[in-house]
Amino acid sequence: MGIELPLPTAIVVGFEQFRQPVLWVLFVFIIIVVVAIKYIRKDPKGRYMFDKFLLNLPVLGQVLRKIAVARFHPYPWHPDYLRRAHSGRFGHYPQELQATPF
Numbered sequence: 001m002g003i004e005l006p007l008p009t010a011i012v013v014g015f016e017q018f019r020q021p022v023l024w025v026l027f028v029f030i031i032i033v034v035v036a037i038k039y040i041r042k043d044p045k046g047r048y049m050f051d052k053f054l055l056n057l058p059v060l061g062q063v064l065r066k067i068a069v070a071r072f073h074p075y076p077w078h079p080d081y082l083r084r085a086h087s088g089r090f091g092h093y094p095q096e097l098q099a100t101p102f
Helices: 007-042 044-055 060-072 079-087
Strands: none
Touching (some): 007 044
């Protein structure tokens, strides 16, 4: 039609023209990464390295640590937890690990 497209429309059209030929390369790359991660996690040393990598990620690492701790920590509202709390049957800690007032 001979008219110039507005800048946002031109950016979208340009992105689409760039994305179409690169899309299959991105798809193949994702498949290769997924297969590589599965292969690496089969070996115990690879699993350790991958888990260490995940735990060292800035935000995701902290979330994964908290999830792991929460899996093994007794829930405060669980009846066994409450019974042990009131009977004093929690583990006894050495004196240097006891919480002391300031």
